[in-house]
Amino acid sequence: xxxxxxxxxxIGIICAIxxxxxxxxxxNSDRTYSETENRVLAEKPEFSREAWFDGSFASDxxxxxxxxxxxxxxWVAMKTYSExxxxxxxxxxxxxxxxxxxxxxxxxxDFSEELIQTRLAKLDKLVKKWDAQVMLVxxxxxxLSEKLPVYAPYFDxxxxxxxxxxxxxxxxxxxxxxxxxxxxxxxIYYKTDHHWTSLGAYYGYQAWxxxxxxxxxxxxxxxxxxxTTEFWGTLQSKxxxxxxxxxxxxFPETEQQPVSLVxxxxxxxxxxxxxxxxxxxxxxxxxxDDNHGMIEIDTGxxxxxxxxxxxxxxxxxxxxxxxxxxxxxxxxxxRYFNAKLEDIMNMYKPAEGMDVxxxxxxxxxxxxxxxxx
Amino acid sequence: MVxxxxxxxxxxxxxxxxxxxxxxxxxxxxxxxxxxLFFYAWGEPVYVVLMLISTVSDYIHGLLIEKNRERKNVARxxxxxxxxxxxxxxxxxxxxxxxxxxxxxxxxxxxxLLELPLPIGISFYTFQTMSYSIDVYRGEVKARKNxxxxxxxxxxxxxxxxxxxxxxxxxxxxxHHREMNxxxxxxxxxxxxxxxxxxxxxxxxxxxVWSQIAGGTGGELxxxxxxxxxxxxxxxxxxxxxxxxxxxxxxxLIMGFHFPxxxxxxxxxxxxxxxxRRWHISLSTWFREYVYIPLGGNRxxxxxxxxxxxxxxxxxxxxxxxxxxxLLWGLWYAFFLILxxxxxxxxxxxAPRFLGRLYTxxxxxxxWVFFELGSWDAVSSYLVSMFGGxxxxxxxxxxxxxxxxxxxxxxxxxxxxxVTSMVKKLEGTKTxxxxxxxxxxxxxxxxxxxxxxxxxxxxxSYNPFLYFxx
Numbered sequence: 001x002x003x004x005x006x007x008x009x010x011i012g013i014i015c016a017i018x019x020x021x022x023x024x025x026x027x028n029s030d031r032t033y034s035e036t037e038n039r040v041l042a043e044k045p046e047f048s049r050e051a052w053f054d055g056s057f058a059s060d061x062x063x064x065x066x067x068x069x070x071x072x073x074x075w076v077a078m079k080t081y082s083e084x085x086x087x088x089x090x091x092x093x094x095x096x097x098x099x100x101x102x103x104x105x106x107x108x109x110d111f112s113e114e115l116i117q118t119r120l121a122k123l124d125k126l127v128k129k130w131d132a133q134v135m136l137v138x139x140x141x142x143x144l145s146e147k148l149p150v151y152a153p154y155f156d157x158x159x160x161x162x163x164x165x166x167x168x169x170x171x172x173x174x175x176x177x178x179x180x181x182x183x184x185x186x187x188i189y190y191k192t193d194h195h196w197t198s199l200g201a202y203y204g205y206q207a208w209x210x211x212x213x214x215x216x217x218x219x220x221x222x223x224x225x226x227x228t229t230e231f232w233g234t235l236q237s238k239x240x241x242x243x244x245x246x247x248x249x250x251f252p253e254t255e256q257q258p259v260s261l262v263x264x265x266x267x268x269x270x271x272x273x274x275x276x277x278x279x280x281x282x283x284x285x286x287x288x289d290d291n292h293g294m295i296e297i298d299t300g301x302x303x304x305x306x307x308x309x310x311x312x313x314x315x316x317x318x319x320x321x322x323x324x325x326x327x328x329x330x331x332x333x334x335r336y337f338n339a340k341l342e343d344i345m346n347m348y349k350p351a352e353g354m355d356v357x358x359x360x361x362x363x364x365x366x367x368x369x370x371x372x373x
Numbered sequence: 374m375v376x377x378x379x380x381x382x383x384x385x386x387x388x389x390x391x392x393x394x395x396x397x398x399x400x401x402x403x404x405x406x407x408x409x410l411f412f413y414a415w416g417e418p419v420y421v422v423l424m425l426i427s428t429v430s431d432y433i434h435g436l437l438i439e440k441n442r443e444r445k446n447v448a449r450x451x452x453x454x455x456x457x458x459x460x461x462x463x464x465x466x467x468x469x470x471x472x473x474x475x476x477x478x479x480x481x482x483x484x485x486l487l488e489l490p491l492p493i494g495i496s497f498y499t500f501q502t503m504s505y506s507i508d509v510y511r512g513e514v515k516a517r518k519n520x521x522x523x524x525x526x527x528x529x530x531x532x533x534x535x536x537x538x539x540x541x542x543x544x545x546x547x548x549h550h551r552e553m554n555x556x557x558x559x560x561x562x563x564x565x566x567x568x569x570x571x572x573x574x575x576x577x578x579x580x581x582v583w584s585q586i587a588g589g590t591g592g593e594l595x596x597x598x599x600x601x602x603x604x605x606x607x608x609x610x611x612x613x614x615x616x617x618x619x620x621x622x623x624x625x626l627i628m629g630f631h632f633p634x635x636x637x638x639x640x641x642x643x644x645x646x647x648x649x650r651r652w653h654i655s656l657s658t659w660f661r662e663y664v665y666i667p668l669g670g671n672r673x674x675x676x677x678x679x680x681x682x683x684x685x686x687x688x689x690x691x692x693x694x695x696x697x698x699x700l701l702w703g704l705w706y707a708f709f710l711i712l713x714x715x716x717x718x719x720x721x722x723x724a725p726r727f728l729g730r731l732y733t734x735x736x737x738x739x740x741w742v743f744f745e746l747g748s749w750d751a752v753s754s755y756l757v758s759m760f761g762g763x764x765x766x767x768x769x770x771x772x773x774x775x776x777x778x779x780x781x782x783x784x785x786x787x788x789x790x791x792v793t794s795m796v797k798k799l800e801g802t803k804t805x806x807x808x809x810x811x812x813x814x815x816x817x818x819x820x821x822x823x824x825x826x827x828x829x830x831x832x833x834s835y836n837p838f839l840y841f842x843x
């Protein structure tokens with residue numbers, strides 16, 4: 001190879017890359033939405049004199065051309081893989097942990113002392129007034145901390161739960177941490193999603209029953225029914241990495257009684273489970289029709305009691321397990337609700353009273369537990 | 374528009390280069406001017422006028438100075454006028470609010486701030502045009518008769534917005550007469566790709582580490598994390614800025630311009646004096662040629678020299694921005710330069726080499742804390758962490774190091790001349806194996822760096838250019 005040939009090749013390769021990509025990019029049609037990144041992509045901005053002179057046209061146009069660049073998904077994947085090749089074990093806020101687990105990162109500094117105190121004050125008030133039981137489920141980074149990359153920092157939820165116990169008192173706090181830790185080798189968290197599995201929720205239910213000194217309904221973990229083996233959850237969306245898929249299963253015992261659910265006082269359904277979600281990206285929505293502000297459940301059991309649950313999405317796969325203990329269950333998600341919480345509770349409270357359960361994972365609790373008084 | 378963007382790489386650059394290549398000889402400057410004005414107006418649709426005013430003003434001043442060369446006082450007056458216009462422009466847009474803020478410290482005074490955005494690259498192009506008037510005044514160059522050539526000197530897009538600051542006498546002849554050839558195109562293109570990789574792969578990634586460390590809860594940084602953070606910042610600013618200079622030099626070379634080098638591995642320096650010979654060379658030589666030496670340099674005795682150092686580094690500091698932190702940053706360096714001139718330099722010469730390097734690193738890193746963090750609270754809090762006031766080490770710091778160890782190792786190697794000298798050696802050896810290795814190597818490595826950079830640009834949540842602020 002002479003110097004001349006080398007120069008031509010050297011220049012030619014780079015120019016070919018530029019010209020080819022430019023050509024493909026120009027004839028590439030625009031997408032409105034990126035499935036893999038789970039976001040709306042920028043559209044071509046309209047040209048106007050004002051937009052040009054205030055500079056917004058230029059910046060919008062650059063955003064548009066970057067968002068719509070040919071093969072965008074492949075470039076993004078290439079970036080992720082090259083970072084992993086250099087030893088990065090954190091992609092877009094998700095730890096790439098052992099045994100193909102993706103585990104969401106929660107850093108200690110993400111939760112300020114002020115935030116913790118605000119949440120605990122609100123919690124304590126509600127607990128004392130309603131004699132409520134509290135179940136704060138640790139997230140995977142704590143229970144599966146041995147799988148995390150070495151020295152990976154995580155928000156210590158055991159210590160946090162201890163604080164909660166000190167504030168509200170032992171008798172109100174359901175200890176779910178220990179039982180999950182005991183079973184940390186089982187499939188209690190999804191590998192590609194930030195939720196716990198139905199098996200995890202089953203242990204949560206055990207902790208709940210233990211706290212009431214009951215043995216609980218004899219659910220059989222061996223008999224769980226799989227509804228999909230192709231689940232890629234929220235963490236997979238964030239990392240956009242190919243990997244194993246998760247299994248979603250449920251306890252068929254929860255379908256023994258004719259249940260009736262009313263979502264947001266509008267839609268009546270005859271099952272805890274909605275198969276239509278299994279064809280979408282949000283397969284966890286299978287449990288109790290994703291998230292609703294208010295759900296009214298007639299469990300079909302004639303035990304007579306009423307339960308009022310204030311919860312996050314972790315509760316969606318556990319609430320069906322509570323059905324045998326109550327005739328009526330009200331479920332409230334504070335994120336979708338903006339009226340005075342106690343007004344609602346008083347409205348639903350039957351004359352003989354009701355049990356109140358506050359069920360969150362620790363992180364959702366710190367992020368979302370707020371209500372109007 | 375920045376070089377490391379999809380818009381530049383896959384729209385502006387190819388279209389511009391094709392037009393430039395197809396245009397015959399003398400008309401190339403016209404295309405270059407048009408391209409540059411579009412490039413600048415894309416980011417500064419209004420202030421582009423300001424740049425044109427500066428261009429015309431200095432063009433006329435240059436001609437008048439030359440015409441009145443024999444009448445010393447008139448020529449001098451014209452030079453002062455040219456310099457004042459430039460400094461007023463720079464002063465108005467860059468320093469007015471700072472000065473108003475100072476005046477407002479007087480009780481009872483409350484002048485509203487102007488809050489004008491800083492025109493991109495104004496600190497760079499005003500310095501370039503001043504160098505022209507001064508060079509003409511000194512008789513080092515002839516005044517440009519052709520306004521097109523002169524406009525190209527001021528507005529040329531490769532170095533317009535972040536340097537290197539090209540002094541007029543450095544490219545005087547090339548403005549009118551330059552050649553494109555295969556070797557230069559190849560070298561320029563490779564230089565561009567390497568610069569982009571430095572910027573996108575190293576600077577952006579380490580910058581992200583720094584912003585996470587500095588942006589987190591500042592009060593809780595351990596010593597280890599604080600040092601790790603500022604080291605990442607030191608590499609970020611170096612690869613950001615030198616990468617940009619590489620891209621500018623590379624683009625210039627493709628068109629046949631030979632821009633001056635801007636960096637020469639500053640982080641291997643053994644003293645602050647050496648550091649400033651290797652860091653942002655085009656700025657420090659500008660101050661040297663147009664301020665330090667005219668003030669007498671080192672020719673009027675030690676005390677005068679120390680004063681000159683003080684003045685030049687104060688100016689260097691505030692050139693970077695209207696802020697007390699930049700002033701302090703400049704004076705911080707003046708302090709160590711003066712120490713080195715008086716006694717420290719001799720000590721360092723006698724001391725083991727690594728001591729000099731360690732000392733330089735510590736001074737430079739502490740300097741960056743001033744430079745980057747700005748407010749006194751942030752600086753002092755960070756320094757407390759750095760010097761052990763908040764514990765030695767924690768998991769967060771170790772994890773951050775592990776996560777970025779590979780990038781840091783690459784950064785360390787890339788900030789020394791090891792790789793470059795090896796490549797130069799291969800390129801220079803004309804024997805079969807060495808040159809074949811070089812040729813095959815460039816043909817593989819350059820495209821890979823290019824593709825990787827594209828991937829990081831497409832998915833860039835973090836892609837600032839630090840020197841656009843100055």
